[in-house]
Amino acid sequence: MxxxxxxxxxxxxxxxxxxxxxKAINVPxxxxxxxxxxxxxxxxxxxxxxxxxxxxxRALEISTSNHNMALGLKIKETKNxxxxxxxxxxxxxxxxxxxxxxxxxxxAKIKN
Numbered sequence: 001m002x003x004x005x006x007x008x009x010x011x012x013x014x015x016x017x018x019x020x021x022x023k024a025i026n027v028p029x030x031x032x033x034x035x036x037x038x039x040x041x042x043x044x045x046x047x048x049x050x051x052x053x054x055x056x057x058r059a060l061e062i063s064t065s066n067h068n069m070a071l072g073l074k075i076k077e078t079k080n081x082x083x084x085x086x087x088x089x090x091x092x093x094x095x096x097x098x099x100x101x102x103x104x105x106x107x108a109k110i111k112n
Contacts, residue, residue, distance in 0.1 A: 040111040043073065047084050047107065050075055067092065080104065 034042050050058060050073065060071040072087040081104040088098040102110060 043071075043086060044107065044110045046073060047075070047110070078103070084110075086110075 032042055046058060046060075050056075055075070057072065057074045060073070062069040062071055069091070070089040072085075072089070074085040074087070076083045076085060084102040084104075084107055086100045086102075
């Protein structure tokens with residue numbers, strides 16, 4: 001490719017056409033605004049929603065003003081009624097994956 005054709009704005013117009021596309025992707029989603037000290041409450045609430053809807057897992061995107069992370073919530077079947085697993089992934093610390101596990105007897109401790 002001869003990049004000299006792209007050296008000046010007027011020449012670029014001769015080789016590049018402008019096309020616009022407008023698209024909206026509708027995916028089912030729920031947005032929660034969570035204060036720093038309220039994460040346990042919202043995770044407890046979501047686990048209870050998952051139980052009500054018979055869901056085994058959910059993935060959440062956590063967005064702050066300058067950072068994104070991912071949170072995975074899973075309910076693993078056990079003879080004691082299930083384990084509730086929380087996994088945090090922070091892309092800025094790729095070696096850091098945090099995991100916490102609760103059961104039906106101590107699920108309320110998530111709120112603390």
